[in-house]
Amino acid sequence: DIVMTQSPDSLAVSLGERATINCKSSQSVLYRSNTKNYLAWFQQKAGQPPRLLIYWASTRASGVPDRFSGSGSGTNFTLTISSLQAEDVAVYYCQQYYNTPRTFGQGTKVEIK
Amino acid sequence: QVQLQESGPGLVKPSQTLSLTCTVSGDSISSDSYYWSWVRQPAGKGLEWIGRVYIGGNTNYSPSLESRVTLSVDTSKNQFSLKVTSVTAADTAVYYCARETIPSGYFDYWGQGTLVTVSS
Numbered sequence: 001d002i003v004m005t006q007s008p009d010s011l012a013v014s015l016g017e018r019a020t021i022n023c024k025s026s027q028s029v030l031y032r033s034n035t036k037n038y039l040a041w042f043q044q045k046a047g048q049p050p051r052l053l054i055y056w057a058s059t060r061a062s063g064v065p066d067r068f069s070g071s072g073s074g075t076n077f078t079l080t081i082s083s084l085q086a087e088d089v090a091v092y093y094c095q096q097y098y099n100t101p102r103t104f105g106q107g108t109k110v111e112i113k
Numbered sequence: 114q115v116q117l118q119e120s121g122p123g124l125v126k127p128s129q130t131l132s133l134t135c136t137v138s139g140d141s142i143s144s145d146s147y148y149w150s151w152v153r154q155p156a157g158k159g160l161e162w163i164g165r166v167y168i169g170g171n172t173n174y175s176p177s178l179e180s181r182v183t184l185s186v187d188t189s190k191n192q193f194s195l196k197v198t199s200v201t202a203a204d205t206a207v208y209y210c211a212r213e214t215i216p217s218g219y220f221d222y223w224g225q226g227t228l229v230t231v232s233s
Contacts, residue, residue, distance in 0.1 A: 001176070040219045042160075049209055049223040050152075050160065061221070093160060097218035101175045102150075102162040 002026050002096050006105035012113040019081040021108045023094035028074045031098065038098035041070055041079045044107075045090045053092075054079065086112065115139040117210050117224035125204075125231050131197040135210030135224055142191045143168050148213040149186065149193040150220065153206040161206075165213055166193055200231045 003026040013019040029038045037057035042050035052061040054070035057077055067082045081088055089112060094105040121133035135149065142149065150165040164174035166184035174182050183196045197204060207226040214221055 038218060042220075049226050050220070051223075052219065052221055055217070055219040095160075095220075097213075097220075100162075100165075100173045102218075104160040104162070106159050 001101055002029065002098060002103050004094055004096055004103050004105040006092075006094060006108045008108060009106070010109040010111065012111045013081075013084045014113045015086065016083050017113075019084050019088070019110055021079045021092050021094075021110075023072075023077040023079070023105050025075045025077075025096055025098075029096045029098040030074050037073050037077070038096055039070075039072070039077050040095045040097060041068075042093045042095060043088075043090045044093065050093065081110070084110070084112070115212065115222045117212065117222055119208060119210050119224045119227040121227060121229070123228055123230060125200055125229060126233050127201055127231055128199055131195070131200050131204060131229055131231070133195045133208055133210075133227065133229070134192050135194070137191050137193070137212075140212075142186060142193060143188050145169075146215050148173075148215060149184075150211045150213050151184065151195045152209045152211055152220075152223075154209070154226070155203075155206045163195065163197075163208075202231050205229065205231045 005024045007022045039057040041054040044050045058070045069080050071078050091107045091109050116138045118136045125131045148165040151163040166172045181198045186193045207228050209226045210224045211220040212222040
């Protein structure tokens, strides 16, 4: 199984400031034949299901604000919230879809400082 | 607009079988463009992939659950189902159904989730 490890486990950021979450996979999720990274990011607010934010490591899903961006390749990835808003308080998960079993990071809780 | 809705008993006794159904609206479950998946989340914990089923009947399961899990599809009702046998308290969780795109592989739509508690 590919193990996904996120850091930090939690972070508190002031409104309008940048939030950065890291995700590392135990093996590369880059498929060389199409140069795509099989990595997604999800946002989960309290009492709600996960919401797809980013796929292919850097493509925003429909309706996702452009303050959310994803980067990275191979085994190291980053989710950045460029200017934190109150509605961004949530737990964020990375997930690989390179192979089965699908695996998720342990989650990063983002709060307002 | 695609919607997924989980349904089933909220309480299951230890050693019995957990059975859940996911009803899909706004899309045909017979489409060859998707896998239909289950993910669970114990209270206060992270997300765990359970498995997925394809319209052709192909399935993939988490190795940790494979011996106890069965997924199936009912095209006449536009539903897919999850069964977990010999449940214990460790199976207590919110269970989500989700749609996985083919050939991409990411989950684009999720149900709201249903809490299943294993207790006598």
